[in-house]
Amino acid sequence: MARLPILAICGSLRADSLHRGLLRAVERRAPGLQLLGEDLVGELPLMDPDLDTPNRMPSAAREFRLLAEACAGAVIASPEYVHSASGVTKNALDWLAGSTGLYGKPVLLMSASPGQTGGIRGLAALVPTLLALDATLVDPVTVSRAPSRIRADGEVLEAGLDLRLDIAVEQLRDALAVSAVAAR
Template sequence: MTEIIAISGSLRAASTNSALVAALAANAPAGCRVQVYDGLGRLPIFNPDDEGERTPPEAAELIEMITRADGVIVSCPEYAHGVPGGMKNALDWLVSRDAAVGKPAMLVHASPRSLYARAALAEIMRTMSFAMYEETALEIALLGKKPAEVEAILREDTKRQAMREAVRGFVGFIGGR
């Protein structure tokens, strides 16, 4: 069983990125489990003085989840042409750890307009030594949709199939490493 952690870079209650990672978890192909990480808003601000024995439990939980997972999927909004602080903070907790080194990662997108954040996030994750899967980009345009519209879009057979295929491709990438 391939274990994948999915992270939304948004803290909004009606986040399209969170809806997308939840839909990925619900539509994971056979032989794969996608677990949504929901602790982004509980992470303390990264401070290198708090590493090692002083690592806060919330950060230790994230580090352990990433370490145990076979891969990581991230769906992240763009704020002011950049990666939201909460997402960057989560990555900062992984910087001096081995959790990210060689860990397969895939970015998925809920908006066609997040080009700056996509590039920045990919650069950050590559710098941290994540093994980026970039063969197939999954983008489901949800920006500006009301929650009921988002749910309807994510229930469409074509969208569910696209999600399964994207995750299946990522699982193949993980297995081929």
């Protein structure tokens, strides 16, 4: 059976990103979902409305927007930078303004941080943008003390996080099923 396409955004461009690890961990738990678009995110230019026209839109932005529109939902793993959202993620979402890329679609938000708050302020800062894009948010995942709990290759090192990710993927699948029924 064909896998369901899901837009993936990693808000860290770091090679050994733990957020990329979170995306890999979701992927492993959800063989029916195909995470797409991760590589395009780092290629997106800074949002410039002058480029947001059919003739001038950069190819990465065009591809990213079309991909979002073709996807059934999104998984966003995004760090907290200086108590707010990663600019990488915000820029990617800004390129979806004016499109139906996330309209009515389930979005799973995740963050990881070496500190105790797990990057929750970074996710909180993204919420108004996602609601403005008419996304439907499922329960977010925040991972405190992340370097001792997950690796960049997606291996989960702690049973509690293992279970939390299982539940997150189940909730995402349920939300995808509901939105598929609503779209009929």
